Amino acid sequence: MPPASAVLLTPQQQDLIDQLVRSGRFDGANDVVATGLRLVAEREKEASAFIASLEEGIEKGLQSGNALPMESAEELLASFRQRK
Numbered sequence: 001m002p003p004a005s006a007v008l009l010t011p012q013q014q015d016l017i018d019q020l021v022r023s024g025r026f027d028g029a030n031d032v033v034a035t036g037l038r039l040v041a042e043r044e045k046e047a048s049a050f051i052a053s054l055e056e057g058i059e060k061g062l063q064s065g066n067a068l069p070m071e072s073a074e075e076l077l078a079s080f081r082q083r084k
Helices: 011-022 029-063 073-083
Strands: none
Touching: 011 029
16 A cells, blocks of 8 residues: 655645545545546646647647738728628
8 A cells, every 4th residue: 555645734724635535525525635636637638638738739830831911900891891
């Protein structure tokens, strides 16, 4: 069995753990912590995938060639207003 780790909790964190255990949703503090760590791991995985997709989009944009001139915001708004 791996060695136990000690974790210092704020009173608010301990109160939350106690409340969750009393509610019957969790078997004990270890269950609460394990669930929290699983959620953090899922969030980190999602964040990594999001960052990878951003980097992929940046690379795709860089590979597409030089930037082309665009209308200014004022020109774009003026063209929209003329269509009315």
